[in-house]
Amino acid sequence: MKQTARIISIHAADTSGVCSMLYELGGMVVVHDASGCNSTYSTHDEPRWYRQDSMIYISALTETDAILGNDEKLIDDVAAAAKDLSPRFIALCGAPVPLLAGTDFPAIAAEVESRTGIPAFGLHTSGMHSYLTGASEALEAVVSRFCTDELPRTDAPSANIIGATPLDFSINGTMESIVGWLNKSGFELVSCMAMGSTLDDIRRASAAHVNLVVSSCGIATAELLRKRFGTPWVAGVPIGKSFSGKLASALKTAAETGECALPCAERDASSSGKKLAIPGETIFSGSLAAAIESDLGAPCRVLCPLEAEDKLLASGDIRILDEDAAAKAFAASSGVIADPMYAPVCPPDVPFYRLPHEAFSGRCYRKESLNLIDRPLPWRF
């Protein structure tokens, strides 16, 4: 059945991406949707919900509001809440009903900003795209608004990490390991967008020598910083031992030359013969594929079920638009490394290696999540 998920899960939607990316930055996120939907966006796949405060709200959109176009009520409510909470910024985003009603969030944000004096922006979420689209637009909006001053580069080599959310990086020490690897590779951290850093840290982003993009949702922001401040970016996650070394070298080269690099896509999966299939977010999966090939010698192919630019895919990687395509690709593989929720469409004679991805299975397999950063890989093929 085309473009349908009958058996397996689907990835978190764009609204979840917005909430996840902006969670720690001190802004107020308002999702224009029916009451009760906050649990969908901010608890099932948000590990920080029960231990770290964040200002994420649902507007409690009613049928009458949607039919009558009661934008004024939304503006009044947001302005009143902002007066009490004094957020650093206000992000307004939508869901399927506002999509159908044609709600103009950038215009509403302009009214909110003019009324409250707090920077506000409207985002084009609709629930029809993946978390990557929402996270990308949200981060780009914040950085575009707050990273305007060109600061002098730090004396020592330094980097920002761009595109980090728990949807791609479980809270299991992975981000701390990436920061540790970055330090070990000779780079100070200026900011991590957006886990473990404040909005003020992010405002200093232009002081970094290079940007490390760890998820495709960070590409647009990295490009913005390149155009605005000339900062080069490198896409990859330091998985395993050999690829971590390659990525560190790529960061150093980029910092010296100003040229961007995509080590996660510097592979070739076009040869015949069965390969390990790795479905998932492209930069993470591409990095994992490169790490397995260099550390364990097993040929790999990335299967891309999400929005991603062609440049993030290596030759021979394939896009899988639905579960039928995933099942077909799995059946032609030597093994599959994927979130456990992919297992039902993996043929029994194809080995399946569980690697939870919160954007796909939420909190279901959080306890099984793996930290693969800069260390020997846990598999033998």
Next chain:
Amino acid sequence: MLKLAFYGKGGIGKSTTVSNLASAFAANGLKVMQIGCDPKADSTASLHGGARMRSILDLVRERNNDFTLDEMVREGDGGVICVEAGGPTPGLGCAGRGIITALEKLQEKGAYDVYKPDVVLYDVLGDVVCGGFSMPMRKGYADRVFILTSGETMSIYAAANIAMAVKNFRGRGYASLGGFVLNRRNAPDEDAKAAKLAADFESTVVGALDWSETVQQAEQLGKTVVHAFPESPMAAQYRALADAVLAAAQKGDAPC
């Protein structure tokens, strides 16, 4: 690039007027794009022989997103780039949401960057009945809104509603009111009524058009008056209106 949206009561002559303005602008050497924002998809008919053209929503219906920018447009008389948003199956779906989708597709496929028109004319269905029909006046689309009216009461009433919507949207960075166009129907005191309407919104009547059989004759030929009867008094009126609209669009506040 100047982007102008034209609103007014249904049947008031928007498509005829906008198409003649397009012809007049094109005759003055400007590159013009006319975008029909009406499910009937007949805004640009008199620019290409009266024939219907495939609308953007026809393409979406048939091929989802698998079509090119070239397939969304048709070059009409005088090199005017014609686009029709189209609409859902009559009686079904949501026409307003259709307009939003069509205009987003046009932008997504780079229409304004590729064709680089000097003037974009949005010819919008009757009234601002929902969010979709305010789309052409949203930020990034039209800079100025012009409202067509006759001196007839219902037309004046519809024009006032549209002007009120434009006024209400000012805080959102939407298009501002460029002025009113009087399309005369020989109703009593219609010039005075139109002038009062404009004054109520601190605006002006930027131009007026007489009722003329030449308009119907051109329509029979599937052409604009400016193109079919360039020497006629009516063509002169359209050319004068084009100059007045351009002047009104360029004066005052910078476009939002």
